[in-house]
Amino acid sequence: MPRARWNRGLPLVVALSLVATACKEAATAEGATCAPAGNPCTGGLACCSGLTCDATAGACVAPGCVDASGSCANGETCCSGSACLDGTCTRACPPALPVTLCLANGQACRLSAECCAGACDGGVCGLPATCIPLAELCQFSEQCCDHGRCVPDRDEILRCFACMSEGARCSGAGDTTCCAGTSCLPDGNRGKYACVASPPPPLCGMVGMSCTVNGDCCSGLGCEIPPGATSGACTPTCAGTGSSCTVNGDCCSGSCAVQPGATSGACTPTCVQAGASCTVNGECCSGNCAIPAGATSGACACSSST
Numbered sequence: 022m023p024r025a026r027w028n029r030g031l032p033l034v035v036a037l038s039l040v041a042t043a044c045k046e047a048a049t050a051e052g053a054t055c056a057p058a059g060n061p062c063t064g065g066l067a068c069c070s071g072l073t074c075d076a077t078a079g080a081c082v083a084p085g086c087v088d089a090s091g092s093c094a095n096g097e098t099c100c101s102g103s104a105c106l107d108g109t110c111t112r113a114c115p116p117a118l119p120v121t122l123c124l125a126n127g128q129a130c131r132l133s134a135e136c137c138a139g140a141c142d143g144g145v146c147g148l149p150a151t152c153i154p155l156a157e158l159c160q161f162s163e164q165c166c167d168h169g170r171c172v173p174d175r176d177e178i179l180r181c182f183a184c185m186s187e188g189a190r191c192s193g194a195g196d197t198t199c200c201a202g203t204s205c206l207p208d209g210n211r212g213k214y215a216c217v218a219s220p221p222p223p224l225c226g227m228v229g230m231s232c233t234v235n236g237d238c239c240s241g242l243g244c245e246i247p248p249g250a251t252s253g254a255c256t257p258t259c260a261g262t263g264s265s266c267t268v269n270g271d272c273c274s275g276s277c278a279v280q281p282g283a284t285s286g287a288c289t290p291t292c293v294q295a296g297a298s299c300t301v302n303g304e305c306c307s308g309n310c311a312i313p314a315g316a317t318s319g320a321c322a323c324s325s326s327t
């Protein structure tokens with residue numbers, strides 16, 4: 022009977038011996054004594070590389086990811102967004118954004134301030150869900166309805182305008198954003214410009230203004246068109262000082278000096294009063310230039326000589 026009981030226990034002894042042998046081989050697989058995953062770690066045996074000792078289970082387990090600033094010296098896996106640097110999980114720096122440029126619509130974004138339109142919706146730059154009506158407060162022109170512009174009003178408050186109304190700030194003489202009937206002109210405030218009512222156009226063309234016919238020019242002016250051209254400029258129709266003339270009406274000064282016996286003369290400045298120097302009668306308002314015998318000039322007399 023005793024021999025029979027011993028024979029029945031032999032298989033169990035052999036099985037336990039085989040398990041012990043397998044554990045020993047696993048513990049020495051790396052050439053150093055360490056405990057693989059699932060093995061006890063409470064007997065002074067360190068867990069193998071990449072594993073950690075779970076104190077609750079008392080066994081070596083694969084750790085979860087390690088947050089930023091946590092240790093990764095034993096091969097721990099850093100959580101997404103971090104990388105193991107010198108044994109510490111370090112959060113990776115985000116890519117630098119352009120310093121002077123904003124992100125166009127459709128580009129990936131994190132903050133609304135990064136977008137030119139001022140709105141980051143679902144990680145993509147785009148226009149705000151609703152636009153800002155005209156005359157309402159705004160921050161960017163892209164926020165305004167109907168392609169309006171976000172510009173300061175006369176009180177320096179940003180509002181949406183289809184065009185810049187009278188009194189609104191503008192950039193200078195070349196600014197064409199002022200509403201119809203206004204122009205961007207200096208406002209007398211330290212070189213600043215504002216949209217002001219445009220001056221009415223002249224009723225007739227002044228000297229130098231474009232014309233196509235004499236009727237485009239003011240009285241006393243004619244339309245001088247160069248040969249081969251279809252338009253010209255308004256110029257005086259009277260003759261200037263020194264130009265040839267036959268009567269006073271030919272001259273802009275109204276004075277045509279014609280020597281006695283001649284049929285033409287020259288335009289002279291406006292007539293001079295008695296006592297002023299003269300060379301011909303036409304220079305004198307009295308029409309009498311008294312020239313002494315043998316002299317080439319004289320003085321205007323009060324009345325015509327008889």
